[in-house]
Amino acid sequence: MAISRRALLASGGLISVATALELADPAYAATVRAAAAPHAATSAAPLARVSRNSPWTRSGPGPLYWNIYGWSFPHNAPIPEDEWKANIDWLASEFAPSGYDMACTDGWIEGSSRTTQHGYITSYNDSWTHDWTYWAAYLARRRMSLGVYYNPLWVHRAAVEDPTKTVAGRPDVKIADIVDHGDFFARDIGGNTLYWVDVTRPGAREYVQGYVEYFKAMGVPYLRVDFLSWYENGMDANIGQVNAAHGRANYLTALHWINEAAGDPMEVSLVMPHLFDNASAELANGDLVRINADADKGGWDRLSGGRQGWQDAWPNWFNPFCGFTGWSHRAGRGQLILDGDFLRAHTFATDEERKTAVTLMTIAGSPIAIADLHSDIGSTGWVFTQPEVLDLHRKGLVGKPLYYNGTPYSVDPGSRDSERWAGQLPDGSWVVALFNRDDTATVDKALHFSHDLGIAGAAQVRDVWARRNLGVCTEARATLAPHACALFHVTPQRPTPRFHAAWAAWGGGANFNNNHAGYVGSGFVDKLEAGGDPGDPLVTFAVQAPRAGTYAVRWRYANGLTVPSTMTVSSERADRTIVDGPRRVTFPSTTTWDSWQDQSSQLRLEGGLNLVTIGRGADDAGSINLNWMELQLG
Structure with a gap:
């Protein structure tokens, strides 16, 4: 019986991992139990390297793009190729002029078994007629690019079982030689199996780095590498032990290889990382990190609801409000881009909730990733194209919540204010975002320019969403209905920035x-x-x-x-x-x-x-x- 790992995640642990593994493979379930490792809280000796410090993180926020998640999640299936094309054409017409210039695949990848001579998948799914290079060119003709979701540590069974498939640059190493035949990421999903690479084996480095270079050669600027927590220690907070632990040292090795091969041209998004040791491994080797649980069905509950406390495993915080707040000390130029996952505008109940979602992603410096479809977005797409909001993103805005003390948010949930945010732009002006996460009460929110931001004197204030100047003020203040927000551009009057x-x-x-x-x-x-x-x-x-x-x-x-x-x-x-x-x-x-x-x-x-x-x-x-x-x- 095939058990979808996406279904396991979506179940929130309602299906126990023991039951799931027994259904999938009783012998393997016993192996996993025996291999279960203690929770990894400290790192092995780091590899000799410096922080990636890439031009992507130094530019500020994450990319603007569209992702297939809005089709694949509700269907729990790979997106059909004709649906992919229809959405690309819609993206080119409706959103690319505003800067959303990339279409990216996502999960549901087990059904891609056709591989090159070196074991690299040639398309998103076997049902697709066209390969990666076709779609990269199709997008390029429309002045857009192809983003790819795939983990270079995955090896499809079709490549393992074909003795003619060899590692790139290592004709002496068969693809079968770089895997442990009991070490699966996904086993028998619709007849497909994915192995994890064993990074200790000869040829593993060439395979992993060759995978990254394979996508780079197509002009892919963005690689989303998922299920990193499962690779590091095999643990999922909702499910339990899902596969064998590979250990901190091997995790560091794998990230370093990916980082080294990606170089500056490719932006690397690290998805589902545990972020142990204050995200030290991810900071050194990635550009973006996911800081909350999956977007799932979308709506307010995924944006602000769910578990509010911290856990020492992915996802450390459940919703992006808490995730951005908790990891804000790791954000900013030359550090990490915090990824709040995809937005499905049509799943929110009101326009105020939609504005809150986009405002949060903007002030936190997150990617803004549209996951609505041409067929379901309706009249809600306006929220992604407000020109003054996008201008703040283009100027490199990465803000922080108001800090009350220096204690980590994971230790003291009162140390930071998830509802009051600010950030400075390179010209010395400020952006202030105020939120009301309460479900029932209307509240007044404010940031005082002198006390909170250190602005000497008054400042000109503009309401960004309303596109209206509010005059000279000493604070940014708003009365907010439940789930509403306000976004202000604040320009100090003093000439010295x-x-x-x-x-x-x-x-x-x-x-x-x-x-x-x-x-x-x-x-x-x-x-x-x-x-x-x-x-x-x-x-x-x-x-x-x-x-x-x-x-x-x-x-x-x-x-x-x-x-x-x-x-x-x-x-x-x-x-x-x-x-x-x-x-x-x-x-x-x-x-x-x-x-x-x-x-x-x-x-x-x-x-x-x-x-x-x-x-x-x-x-x-x-x-x-x-x-x-x-x-x-x-």
């Missing part, structure tokens, strides 16, 4: 805090000290310079040590090429951590977007707390 560390991107253990007095705004960044994890601690600001030249920069900081501290400062383009630096800046002692001073330095910037990074390098000394940086334009 000030960029606040508490709302910037943090790396290497740098983190929010407010446990010392004297700062401006909601808080500051601390842990700019030795021993960052992972990597050296840093803060990255996206800064728009009006012209190329050398600028005076002011840093607001505290140094409670008795001696000066040094930090390394640099400016770079989004493609990682250096504009200036690294420069060492000295920060004299301020005597106590409650005392703050300004320190000046100079930095050359390119006209347009620059990524300005300040952090504690290996040769720096001491530590500082950082409140803001200010760019002197005069």
Whole structure:
């Protein structure tokens, strides 16, 4: 009897894994039970590598695209090729002009058994007439691209059982040689079986990296790699032990291989990761990570409902509101793009809920992935094409929730506010999003410009969804009905742009805090000290310079040590090429951590977007707390 793994996930564990495995293969069920490993909470020694730090993450948010999920999930089946084509043609006409320039496949992939001589599947499904290259070209002619869902660690049984199939670059290694014949990802799904690659075997690296390069050669810019938690320790939080654990070390090896082969041209989306060790493995090797459970049937319950607490396994948080809030310390330029999964606009009950869904994805820097179909979207597609909302996405917006303290959200659910968000754009202006997640009560929500954002004086405020200027204000405020939101663009009146560390991107253990007095705004960044994890601690600001030249920069900081501290400062383009630096800046002692001073330095910037990074390098000394940086334009 074939058991769909998608059905298992959708069941929420109503079908026990023991029952499912017994039905599928009693002997294998016994093997899995014997191989069950303890929960992996700490990493093995990491591979020698640096963070991927790709141009995709450095650009800010995730892509705009359409995905087949809205057809395949309700049908629990692969999308037919004629339905795929109809939706691509609709996408090209209705959404590509607004920037949704990619069509991506998703799961239900077991039925693709036709492979190349190296074991790589040639199309999404055996029922399709055309292969990947045909559809990549079809999309390219319409100025769009093909995104592919597939895990390079999967091997179809058809390739394993064909002795003529050999590993790319290794004619001495048969495809059958790189799998353990009892190690299945999906067994007997409609007569199809997928194995996991054994990364310890000769030829495994060439197979995995060849798979990535196979898709790259077609011009595929986006690869979604799924079921990573199942590979790492074989555990699913809803089901239990689903397959044999491969271990942390092998998981790191596999991610590193995929990362290395993808390089900068391909954006790698890591789906269903446990995100152990504060997402260190995923940060080093991926561009996007899924931070919540599947979109499923869509609607408000999947956006805001379900389990509200954290668990130490995928999905750490159930809904995107909690997932974005909980992982916001890992988001931002050069860090990770947080993926809130697909949106099906027609499944929401009201236009206010639709606006809330798109606003949340926008302020969090998520991909906005349409999963509605040409046949079911009706009159709801407008929510994906509001030009001022999309302009914020294009400008690289990645915001954060308001932080109340420096304790992780997984430890203290009161440490961050999932209903009040803000982020800074490279020109120094702000975006504020306010939400009402309550099901019954109408509430007032506000962010105060001085107290919460550190804006000196008043600011011009524009209601983005209403496309209406609200005048000069000292706060962003809205009265919100249940499930409603408000989105504001806030432009400070002072001419000198000030960029606040508490709302910037943090790396290497740098983190929010407010446990010392004297700062401006909601808080500051601390842990700019030795021993960052992972990597050296840093803060990255996206800064728009009006012209190329050398600028005076002011840093607001505290140094409670008795001696000066040094930090390394640099400016770079989004493609990682250096504009200036690294420069060492000295920060004299301020005597106590409650005392703050300004320190000046100079930095050359390119006209347009620059990524300005300040952090504690290996040769720096001491530590500082950082409140803001200010760019002197005069």
